[in-house]
Amino acid sequence: MSFVYFIFIPMIAALLIPFLYKKVCGIHTGWFVLVIPVVLFGLYTTLLSNVQHGESVTSSFEWIPSLNISFVSYIDGLSLLFSLLITGIGALVVLYSIYYLDKTREQLHNFYVYLMLFMTAMLGVVQSDHLISLYFFWELTSISSFLLIGYWYKRDRSRFGALKSMMITVFGGLMMLGGFVLLSIMGDTYSIRELIAIAPELANHEWFVWSLILVLLGAFTKSAQFPFYIWLPDAMEAPTPVSAYLHSATMVKAGLYLVARFTPIFASSEWWIWLVTGIGLLTLFWGSFFALKQTDLKGILAFSTVSQLGLIMSLLGAGAISFHTGIEDNSIFKYAAFAAIFHLVNHATFKGCLFMIAGIIDHETGTRDIRKLGGLMSIMPITFTIAMIGSFSMAGLPPFNGFLSKEMFLTGMLSIPDFDFFAFDTWGILFPIIAWIASVFTFVYSFYFVFRTFTGTYKPDFLPKKAHEAPFGMLISPAILGLLVVAIFFIPNIIADILIKPAVAAIQPYLYSSPEEIDIHVSAWHGWASPELWMTIGIIVIGFLLYWTLSKWQPMFEKIPKWFSLNRIYDKLMDLSETGTHRFSSLYMTGYMRSYLIYMFTAIVVLTISTVFIKDAFDISFAMLAPIHLYELVIVLVLVAGTITVLTAKSRLTSIIALGSVGYSVALFFVIFNAPDLALTQLVIETVSVALFLLAFYHLPKLNRHENRMKFRLGNALVAFGVGAMVTIVALSAHSNKLVRSISSYYEDTVYSEAGGGNIVNVILVDYRGFDTLFEITVLALASLGIIGMIKLRLSKKKEVNRNENK
C-alpha cells in the first residue's frame, strides 16, 4: 500500500467537512470526522508486525522532480509510534470534542477543518523522509495550530495566544529550514536516511555546528523548551480538545520527534549532547517550579507539559551519549533513548487524559480557577478517579506508567556524571540534583492539581454553574486513556516490544541493526540497593511535606518581581520591534522631498567616486584634447555667469531669464560644434520652456510671494559640490580611457548608399534608430494627454460644486 497518500486523507476530508456541516444539520459533524482517525489508526496498526522486525515501509510520489523534491513516506519504528499517537489520540479527541463542543453554538466546520489539516500536517512531519517536505508539513502544523488556538477569534486572549505561538514557532521553523538547507548542501541529498548514512563525513564539515544549532532552534521552539516555552501557556485559550491534542500529545512532540530523528546525524557532537540535555533539564526544572504559581487548571497543565517535554528532551540528549560509549560498554546511556520514548508514550496518555479532565471541570462548573474549585470528589466521582490516575502517573507513583519512566529517567540522570568526556564528569553532578528537585516539584503540582480541585470544601457560590457529573460520552476518552495509564504499568514489556524498541532502534541505528537486539527489560522493582528507589522515596516524602505546607510558601511566587518573566521580555521585544521600526522609519522618512534627494545624491556620489578610486579607474590624459578657441571660452563664461545668476538671483524672474540665457548659449555651443539640428531644436524648445516658466511664475500664489534669495545650506552645497565633482571625475576618466572606436564612420559611409539620405542626424533618427523616435513621440503624446488630464479633469473641484448644489 502506498502510505504516502494516507497522509493526505485528513486534508481531503477537510474539503468535504463544510458540505457535510451545511447539509446534515441533525447529526454532530464530529461523528463523520471520527471515522478518519479511526480508519487511519487501524491502517497503521497493520504495520506493527513489519516494524517489529526492523523493516520499514517506504513510498513516495514526486512533487517537483526537476528540483529533486518529493513526498516520501518512510515508516520505521519512530514514525509508526508517532503516527499511532496522532491518529489514536486524534480519534479520542474527536470523540471528546463531539460532547464538548455544542452543535448549535459552535462553528464546527471550522473546528474540524483545522483539526484535520493539523492531522495531515503532523502525519506528514513524522513520516517525511525528505527535508523540504518535512519543512512543508512543519509549517502546516504551525499554521493549523494558529487557526485552532484562535478558534474563538472574538476573544482578545485567543488572538494574542494564537499570534504569539505563531511568531515563536514560525521563527523556529525558519531557523530549522536554514539548518535543513545547510544539511542538504553538506550531504548533497535531501533524504534523512541518506544523511544518516553519511553522518560521520558531515561531522567534519565547517557548517556542521551551524546546522545543528539551527535545527535545534526549530525543535526547541516547537517543543516549548526554555526560553521558547512562553507560547504554550498562552495557547491554553484554545478549546480544551485542541489543548489536549496539540499541546500535550502531538504538536509539542514534533520537536522531540525532530531531535530523535536527527540524533543519528548529530549525536557525535558535544554541542548536541550538552544543548539537548542541558536545555531539557532547565526546562524541566523551570516548568515544574512555575507550575505551582498557576491558578488556572489548564495553566498548571501547560507548565507541566513544558516540564515533561524538558524531561523527555534531556533523556534524548543523554541517549545521544551512547554514540560515544558504544553497545559493548554496558552503560546506562543506551537506556536513555528507551526511557525517552517510553515517557513520551506515557506522557501522551496521562496528559491527554488530564487535559480532558480539566475540560470536563470547566464544562460542568463553568470555571477553571483552582481557587474557586474544591470538594468536587463526591459530585464528580468518575472524573475524580480518572484525574487521580492521571496525576499520580504524572507524579511518578506506582502503579501507574509514569512511575516506570520516571525511574528510568532518574537512572539516566544518575549515570551522566560517570561519562568522562566533554566535562560531564565535573559539571554532570548537577544533572541528577536538578532532575531530583524538579521531580519533587512535579509531585507537588500533581497533588496540587488533583486535590485542590476535588477535595476540600465545595464552594457553590463561586461557581457559575451548578456542578454535576459529566455526560457519559465525554468521559469515554479520558477513561480509555486512564485505563492505558494503568495497563502500561502492568504490561510494560509488551508495549516495549511492540512500540518502543522499534522506535529506539530508529533513534540509535549506530547501536542496533534491528529491534530484536535491544536487551532492555523494564522492571518496576530495582531492589533495595538501587539509588533510584531511595530517590523516589525522597521525592514522595519531601513532596508530601511541601504539598502539606503549600499554603505557607505559595504566596512566595507573588514576591517574584514582575519584570522577572520571559513573557515580559517577549512583550517588550514585540513592542520594541514595533515602536523601534516605526521610530527608525520616521527618522529617515521625513516626508520632505529635499531629504530624499539628499539621500539619493549622497549615495550616488559616494558609490561612484569610491568605485572610481577603488577600481583605480581615475585617469586624466590630455592626449586627445582639441585646441580651445576664444569664442568657445567666451560662451563658457556666459554660461557660467548665467548659472551663477540662476543660483544667486534674488528674484525668480531673474532666475528664469538667466536660465533662458544658459539655454541659448548651449544652442550656440551646438552651432559651434557643428550640430545644426540640435541648435534649431534647442532654440525652439528653450523658448517654449521659458514661456512655460513665466506662466508658472505668473500664477504663483500671492501670499508667500516674498522675493527671497535662496538660503545657503552647507549640506546642500556639499552634496551639490560632490555631484559636480563626481560628474567631472567620471567624464574626465571616461574621456581619457576610450577603449573602443566610435561606430560613427559606418553611418558616414552608408548614409547615402544604404539609407538614401544626406543628413546623418535625421537619418539616424528616422531610419537607423527609428525605434527610439517612435517611443519618444509616444512620450510626447502621453505628456500632452497628461496635461489635458490635469487641467481639464479636476474631480475635486467638480465635487465641491456638487456639494454646493446639494446644499
Add this chain to the structure above:
Amino acid sequence: MKTNDVILQTTTKVIFFIIILFSIHIFFAGHYAPGGGFVGGLLTSSGIVLLLLAFDLKTVSTMLPINYTVMVAIGLLIALGTAAGSIFFNVPFFTHAFEYFTLPLLGKQSLHTAALFDAGVYLVVVGVTMTIIQSIGEDE
C-alpha cells in the same frame, strides 16, 4: 479698454504663411539638410501660436478647426504604420524602402518611407504643442 492691434494682426497675416512655408521646407529638407519632422512641427506650431497671440482662441479655432488630440493620434498611427508596414514585405520591423523617380516639375527625386515616418513625427509634435498651449490657455 479695447486695444487696437491692427499692425500685429496684419503682419501676422503675412508672416504666418512665411513661417508655415519655412516649416514645410525644413520638414522636407530634413533628409538631406538640417531640419526634419521635429523642428518642422515646432515651427508650424509656432506659426499657429503667433495666430493665437494676434487673435484669440475662438477665432483661431474657427480658422483652423483642428482637434489636436486626434492629430496626435493620427501622427502616432502613421509613424507606427510606417514602421509596421515592412512586416508585410517579409523584412524586419522598421525597415525603410526608397527609390529614385523622375517627377514632373521637381525632376529626379527620391521617395522614401522615412519621410512618411517623419510626417508622423511632425503631426505628433504639432498636435502635442498645440494641445499643451491650448489647454493651458483655456484654463482659468
